[in-house]
């Protein structure tokens with residue numbers, strides 16, 4: 001976690017307002033004070049200490065800064081975007097921090113945390129450890145490989161998601177078209193997408209252009225010092241101004 005959080009600060013210096021917001025967001029993390037053989041990162045959200053066990057060897061094995069940004073937004077805007085009893089799906093959930101926060105905030109949402117099959121073991125462990133007896137609706141963990149068997153596993157007639165959440169799902173991987181197809185499949189007329197995006201390469205800008213062919217976008221946080229933007233998106237013409 002140290003590298004993804006600290007490294008971006010070398011890219012540019014934030015102005016005072018952005019700097020204050022970034023340091024408030026990053027204050028949400030802490031590391032264990034005791035050295036043990038268990039590696040976990042700690043986060044404070046929704047009045048709770050959340051312990052995330054990280055793994056090695058895959059993108060889904062650590063908490064990425066975009067996830068912390070999105071959790072901070074959910075916590076500080078819980079009245080405007082009240083998740084209580086709402087249906088939420090997270091795609092590319094990784095270690096599960098966003099799904100956990102969405103589940104334990106206020107009275108909690110019905111959350112489905114999804115990722116590739118190899119990621120689900122650690123994801124389930126974190127979700128269960130941090131939500132058991134802490135939330136109204138126990139979150140589910142399910143496989144969702146972008147673009148694969150979407151109608152079979154998430155039939156459009158049954159799935160009515162109020163919110164789709166995603167953090168740092170756009171980077172140098174070959175499944176960007178499948179990712180877009182997945183957003184399109186899961187998003188109904190009134191679904192709100194919260195998408196935190198770390199910009200590294202031009203490819204990411206091109207994905208934003210492709211995304212805007214289907215959805216209207218609003219920038220909620222712009223944090224150039226850590227190269228992250230948080231977007232709210234809805235189907236074209238559905239965003240209230």
Ligand SMILES: C[S@@+](CC[C@H](N)C(=O)[O-])C[C@H]1O[C@@H](n2cnc3c(N)ncnc32)[C@H](O)[C@@H]1O
Nearest residue numbers: 059060063064067092093094145146167168175
């Ligand atoms: C950079 S990580 C971000 C993880 C988490 N959202 C966070 O911000 O901490 C990208 C995530 O996307 C998932 N992912 C990558 N390719 C995928 C695919 N084709 N289908 C489903 N998930 C995928 C990875 O397994 C990983 O969990």
